Amino acid sequence: MTDNDRVVVSVPAHGEYARTVRLAAAELAVRAGMNIDDVDDVKLAVDEAFVYACERTDGGQVTFSFSLAEGSLGLLVGPLSGPCDDDDSTEPGDRYARFILESVCDEYEIIDVDGSCHVRLLKLAGEA
Amino acid sequence: MPAGPTNRRRKQSRKLVWDKALTRELFVRYRVDGDEDARDELVEMYLNLVKYLASRFRNRGEPIDDLVQVGTIGLIKAIDRFDVARAVEFTTYATPTIVGELKRYFRDKGWAIKVPRRLQELSFKVNQAIDALTQRLQRTPLVPEIAEYLEVTPDDVLEALETSEAYNFVSLESDRNTDGAESFSILEYVGKDDALMAIVEDRTTLSAALKLLTPQEQRVLYLRFFEGLTQTEIAKQMQISQMQVSRLLRRTLRILRENLVSEGVE
Numbered sequence: 056m057t058d059n060d061r062v063v064v065s066v067p068a069h070g071e072y073a074r075t076v077r078l079a080a081a082e083l084a085v086r087a088g089m090n091i092d093d094v095d096d097v098k099l100a101v102d103e104a105f106v107y108a109c110e111r112t113d114g115g116q117v118t119f120s121f122s123l124a125e126g127s128l129g130l131l132v133g134p135l136s137g138p139c140d141d142d143d144s145t146e147p148g149d150r151y152a153r154f155i156l157e158s159v160c161d162e163y164e165i166i167d168v169d170g171s172c173h174v175r176l177l178k179l180a181g182e183a
Numbered sequence: 184m185p186a187g188p189t190n191r192r193r194k195q196s197r198k199l200v201w202d203k204a205l206t207r208e209l210f211v212r213y214r215v216d217g218d219e220d221a222r223d224e225l226v227e228m229y230l231n232l233v234k235y236l237a238s239r240f241r242n243r244g245e246p247i248d249d250l251v252q253v254g255t256i257g258l259i260k261a262i263d264r265f266d267v268a269r270a271v272e273f274t275t276y277a278t279p280t281i282v283g284e285l286k287r288y289f290r291d292k293g294w295a296i297k298v299p300r301r302l303q304e305l306s307f308k309v310n311q312a313i314d315a316l317t318q319r320l321q322r323t324p325l326v327p328e329i330a331e332y333l334e335v336t337p338d339d340v341l342e343a344l345e346t347s348e349a350y351n352f353v354s355l356e357s358d359r360n361t362d363g364a365e366s367f368s369i370l371e372y373v374g375k376d377d378a379l380m381a382i383v384e385d386r387t388t389l390s391a392a393l394k395l396l397t398p399q400e401q402r403v404l405y406l407r408f409f410e411g412l413t414q415t416e417i418a419k420q421m422q423i424s425q426m427q428v429s430r431l432l433r434r435t436l437r438i439l440r441e442n443l444v445s446e447g448v449e
Contacts, residue, residue: 078341081341081344082341085326085327085337089325091313091324091414091425092323092425094326094341095414095429
């Protein structure tokens, strides 16, 4: 593994594909040297990000771009429809996703990438 | 006669059955006067909705009567949670709850039977290995360490961790009965400005969703998201395995998501 290897998984925005992405994410988290607690956090984060993305995608595909380094796993999920001002959102779905993602990841933000909205997450390996 | 007009007429007559004014009156009788008969009448009145929604799942190999029964549980939940003061029609409110209940039924049933014996055994061994290694290393183990300990591949371990949530579903249900003595309620710890509180509009909605969780599930939720403990730390404190904590968390979040927000993932 070199630093910042990129792995991209693109799946239809249907709940049944969550497992596909979850397994890929878990495998990558192991590669990044994470312990089982962190691997589980990554799985929870992917689940939540998946639901969030499905709610904000008009059908079509959702792309999960992982960036992998020793001790860290970055993830960019998108593209999402709608405005990029997540912090102001009062939608229960947005607030719930924020609550879970902020708790299980080290960094969470909604950012604009090439004119469309994405969820950006970063999980760092804890003790090992 | 062409199919179109007939359908339309049928739809109209259904609308008449779901009389808005009568629905409202029944809800007032049930909520304000505590009239249980009114609740039964509501169930009866909306049974057609349950039957209709259940029929959408009829090709999945389950008897329609069972599906109607499962859907009725969803209907009752919806009746108990519906806020009459909101400007939402009851059918709009109840439909996702009923569909959610049906989906959960299929998912749980599917999980409970699909897992091969090999994985069940491996899952059990992984569980034991996590405990043994946590003790020996005095920290949370890595997946390759568990794999080495059991002489299997890391992928096997990951697969076992993923499926462990599945086959143990039945035992989770039995936990529900045994932890009744525990009286932990997360509501006591959730303040007005808490993140969890901020997700829903009012305490009643949150309280209804939390009621679907066992005290054990509520405690895991609290320790993970409010105290910020890791799964291994929670396992130690609650004297259960890390895998159990993992399962409880997944399940807890699924229930909350389905009842506070919308449908979940599979």
